[in-house]
Amino acid sequence: MPAPRQEAEYRIGREDVLEIVVYHEPELTRVMPVRPDGKIAMPLAGELEAAGKTAPELKAELTRALAPYVRDAAVSVLVREVNGPKVFVMGEVNKPGGFPLRGSMSVVQAIALAGGTGEFAGNEVVLLRQSGAEGVERVKLSYRELVRGEGKPLWLSPGDVVYVP
Numbered sequence: 001m002p003a004p005r006q007e008a009e010y011r012i013g014r015e016d017v018l019e020i021v022v023y024h025e026p027e028l029t030r031v032m033p034v035r036p037d038g039k040i041a042m043p044l045a046g047e048l049e050a051a052g053k054t055a056p057e058l059k060a061e062l063t064r065a066l067a068p069y070v071r072d073a074a075v076s077v078l079v080r081e082v083n084g085p086k087v088f089v090m091g092e093v094n095k096p097g098g099f100p101l102r103g104s105m106s107v108v109q110a111i112a113l114a115g116g117t118g119e120f121a122g123n124e125v126v127l128l129r130q131s132g133a134e135g136v137e138r139v140k141l142s143y144r145e146l147v148r149g150e151g152k153p154l155w156l157s158p159g160d161v162v163y164v165p
Helices: 055-066 107-113 143-148
Strands: 017-022 030-033 039-042 046-049 075-081 086-091 097-100 124-130 136-142 161-164
Touching (some): 017 039, 039 055, 046 055, 055 075, 107 143, 136 143
Antiparallel strands (some): 017 030, 017 075
């Protein structure tokens, strides 16, 4: 059986909720969502890109931005809520819908989150993935082979749609 993918450090996503603490500066400490454009706005620091950065990267950027205004700024960045990336499972499953993509998730795991296949599900599973400007890539898979662990697991990316006809 192939080894699971190595987990990378979490990257902040759009609409995640952050808690930013500036020690000894309560007026700068706040809980805020990352806007849909990926930015946050902090007093004195201004607008900063948060989406795509790790918490330590954003902490370093905030510390630099606050340095002219706050002496020895001690900043912490905590991800309070992960609301960003999702995968979608639809078709002949028991609970279709969108599911948060937190770390690695295979097609089989996504179907399991959707309560498994429905009574009238066939053997085919279709993965729909946005492939840049070219449009949508369609990958047809065999559910039986996926469940048996035959071949390499197919890992999902944000926005992927798993369709069980």
